[in-house]
Amino acid sequence: GGSKSQWQFCMKKYNILFVLICLPVPSAPPQLSIASTSPTDIRLMWHPLSSQHSRGAVTSYRIEYSSLDNVDTVFSVEVGGNETQFTLRELQPNQAYRLRIAAGTGVGFGVPSEWAQHQTLAHYNHTSHLMFAPTELKVRAQVSTLNITWQPSPNHTVVSGYKLSCREVDADVEKMTQTHLVRLRKKARYHLLTGLVPDHLYEVRVWAFNKQADGSAAVWKGRTEKATSSLPMRPPPLPPSSIQAAANSSTSIRLRWEKPRFSTVRIINYTVRCSPAGTTNASLVTYHTSAAQEILIGALKPFTRYELAVQSNGMDAVGPFSGTVEESTFADRPSSAPQELRLSTINSSSVLVSWRPPLEPNGVIVGYRILFSSNLSQPEHTWRNLSQDGSITNVEVRGLTSGTHYFFKLGASTEVGAGPYSLIKDIQTPPDQYELDIHAVTGIIVGVCLGLICMLLCMCFSFRNTKTR
Numbered sequence: 510g511g512s513k514s515q516w517q518f519c520m521k522k523y524n525i526l527f528v529l530i531c532l533p534v535p536s537a538p539p540q541l542s543i544a545s546t547s548p549t550d551i552r553l554m555w556h557p558l559s560s561q562h563s564r565g566a567v568t569s570y571r572i573e574y575s576s577l578d579n580v581d582t583v584f585s586v587e588v589g590g591n592e593t594q595f596t597l598r599e600l601q602p603n604q605a606y607r608l609r610i611a612a613g614t615g616v617g618f619g620v621p622s623e624w625a626q627h628q629t630l631a632h633y634n635h636t637s638h639l640m641f642a643p644t645e646l647k648v649r650a651q652v653s654t655l656n657i658t659w660q661p662s663p664n665h666t667v668v669s670g671y672k673l674s675c676r677e678v679d680a681d682v683e684k685m686t687q688t689h690l691v692r693l694r695k696k697a698r699y700h701l702l703t704g705l706v707p708d709h710l711y712e713v714r715v716w717a718f719n720k721q722a723d724g725s726a727a728v729w730k731g732r733t734e735k736a737t738s739s740l741p742m743r744p745p746p747l748p749p750s751s752i753q754a755a756a757n758s759s760t761s762i763r764l765r766w767e768k769p770r771f772s773t774v775r776i777i778n779y780t781v782r783c784s785p786a787g788t789t790n791a792s793l794v795t796y797h798t799s800a801a802q803e804i805l806i807g808a809l810k811p812f813t814r815y816e817l818a819v820q821s822n823g824m825d826a827v828g829p830f831s832g833t834v835e836e837s838t839f840a841d842r843p844s845s846a847p848q849e850l851r852l853s854t855i856n857s858s859s860v861l862v863s864w865r866p867p868l869e870p871n872g873v874i875v876g877y878r879i880l881f882s883s884n885l886s887q888p889e890h891t892w893r894n895l896s897q898d899g900s901i902t903n904v905e906v907r908g909l910t911s912g913t914h915y916f917f918k919l920g921a922s923t924e925v926g927a928g929p930y931s932l933i934k935d936i937q938t939p940p941d942q943y944e945l946d947i948h949a950v951t952g953i954i955v956g957v958c959l960g961l962i963c964m965l966l967c968m969c970f971s972f973r974n975t976k977t978r
């Protein structure tokens with residue numbers, strides 16, 4: 510279907526409705542080459558427009574011309590969109606004409622080219638007309654190059670070679686600057702002129718020659734492209750595909766990706782965005798640049814899930830970020846000790862030890878080790894130790910000596926290894942009450958015994974008294 514696009518701007522504030530319809534007609538005209546083969550002919554040749562300039566399929570070209578003597582009477586011819594040359598016939602010999610061309614899509618014609626002037630031959634000039642001009646002279650203009658192509662002149666059997674001239678035309682004064690002349694082989698069908706100035710007007714002529722004479726020339730006049738105009742039109746590059754993240758250590762993740770599958774823009778480097786999964790704190794987001802298709806991101810936290818995304822950077826455009834991939838760094842040994850170590854006595858031989866898990870466990874805590882000793886200056890490996898499951902946060906240490914000063918410390922371990930020990934805390938077990946009790950029991954036993962002896966003595970006396978009566 511027709512690719513009409515419309516933009517409407519409603520200016521309700523002023524009760525005015527502006528409807529602006531922008532129709533996609535070609536944005537540039539074709540560039541014309543002109544040659545004469547006879548005093549009554551002018552041959553026009555051009556290249557089809559690039560799709561960027563045609564903005565749709567070109568369905569026809571309109572050629573307009575008038576004699577310079579009567580510029581108000583403009584004749585116009587339309588030719589099919591598949592044509593790239595046309596010959597105007599039955600013109601006046603030795604007459605200056607001006608000509609221009611416009612390309613049209615189904616919607617309408619684009620801007621016409623600037624008027625080009627051409628003088629028809631006065632008569633069949635026997636030196637120059639011995640060889641016709643090359644046919645289909647066409648020039649593809651770019652920012653700093655002109656690629657000039659042609660087909661042989663009809664007299665190609667007597668041709669020794671071709672000559673090509675190029676000169677810069679000052680658009681204001683049309684003053685001639687230095688001309689560049691090239692001789693080319695008979696079989697040459699194109700020539701590339703390089704090192705030209707962007708957005709300058711040039712005139713190119715191509716003609717055949719042999720030992721006797723030069724043939725008539727085909728002429729092209731047109732501009733090189735603007736250097737900047739094409740750059741902002743480049744779309745930004747697509748994000749890379751097949752992004753794969755793999756933890757390399759407890760503090761690093763390696764990320765690999767592939768170039769975007771469909772991208773016309775050259776990618777200079779890539780930007781990687783990295784943040785802890787689910788964070789909303791912008792200061793935790795980091796950015797890394799890589800010119801290669803991989804990166805090793807370091808300085809990460811152990812046992813932490815990260816979200817990563819990659820963006821392609823073109824020369825002057827930055828593409829959007831890809832979807833995120835997630836990866837966790839490996840676990841590590843705890844980097845801090847358990848917190849809030851507390852000691853309390855239960856009785857003379859037992860102490861209750863309690864604590865809270867470390868702030869930076871760097872993994873799942875699989876166990877705690879409690880070290881204790883009554884002699885602080887003894888080496889660590891001689892301290893008594895007690896291992897506890899990682900899910901427990903208090904334990905009773907039994908079998909201690911009463912009335913003794915004990916020192917405790919505590920460390921946590923993950924499956925990777927043990928972390929640091931906490932600071933040492935100390936506690937004094939109460940003295941044993943047992944020996945004091947023995948004195949009391951002895952007193953009670955002695956008392957009871959004395960009581961029993963008194964009772965026995967009393968019973969003996971009373972027994973004798975009854976016997977003597």
Ligand SMILES: *[C@@H]1O[C@H](CO)[C@@H](O)[C@H](O)[C@H]1NC(C)=O
Nearest residue numbers: 568588589590591592593594
């Ligand atoms: C262009 O198309 C017309 C009609 O389809 C055809 O007659 C003509 O030969 C074509 N010209 C070229 C150069 O293909």
Ligand SMILES: *[C@@H]1O[C@H](CO)[C@@H](O)[C@H](O)[C@H]1NC(C)=O
Nearest residue numbers: 631634635636637638724725
């Ligand atoms: C024929 O053309 C050449 C240049 O193409 C010119 O120098 C010469 O004067 C012309 N001769 C006549 C008789 O017009």
Ligand SMILES: *[C@@H]1O[C@H](CO)[C@@H](O)[C@H](O)[C@H]1NC(C)=O
Nearest residue numbers: 638639640641663664665667
């Ligand atoms: C070139 O071709 C034309 C027409 O075919 C002919 O009149 C002319 O003599 C030819 N010139 C030469 C040098 O053969």
Ligand SMILES: *[C@@H]1O[C@H](CO)[C@@H](O)[C@H](O)[C@H]1NC(C)=O
Nearest residue numbers: 654656657658698699700701
């Ligand atoms: C110039 O055009 C010719 C013929 O179309 C082509 O073979 C050649 O590759 C072109 N050169 C450049 C640099 O575009």
Ligand SMILES: *[C@@H]1O[C@H](CO)[C@@H](O)[C@H](O)[C@H]1NC(C)=O
Nearest residue numbers: 755756757758761763805839
């Ligand atoms: C980490 O990267 C190094 C090379 O940079 C590699 O030799 C090593 O195997 C990687 N380790 C893992 C676990 O992927």
Ligand SMILES: *[C@@H]1O[C@H](CO)[C@@H](O)[C@H](O)[C@H]1NC(C)=O
Nearest residue numbers: 785788789790791792793794
């Ligand atoms: C964001 O992270 C920074 C650095 O870790 C921290 O200083 C800051 O308090 C955090 N802000 C919030 C709102 O969590």
Ligand SMILES: *[C@@H]1O[C@H](CO)[C@@H](O)[C@H](O)[C@H]1NC(C)=O
Nearest residue numbers: 777778798800822823824825
């Ligand atoms: C990445 O490319 C941009 C240009 O797109 C450039 O400005 C930047 O310096 C490059 N960064 C690195 C680290 O190469």
Ligand SMILES: *[C@@H]1O[C@H](CO)[C@@H](O)[C@H](O)[C@H]1NC(C)=O
Nearest residue numbers: 855856857858859905907941
């Ligand atoms: C101290 O208390 C523990 C249990 O809390 C008990 O097993 C132990 O026998 C007690 N020891 C003494 C001397 O009372």
Ligand SMILES: *[C@@H]1O[C@H](CO)[C@@H](O)[C@H](O)[C@H]1NC(C)=O
Nearest residue numbers: 882883884885886887888891
């Ligand atoms: C404590 O241990 C050190 C070193 O093992 C030893 O020299 C010292 O005598 C011990 N002190 C007591 C009171 O046992």
Ligand SMILES: *[C@@H]1O[C@H](CO)[C@@H](O)[C@H](O)[C@H]1NC(C)=O
Nearest residue numbers: 878889890891892893894895
């Ligand atoms: C823990 O104590 C046992 C004996 O009580 C000993 O064999 C072991 O080496 C100790 N472990 C550490 C880490 O001190």
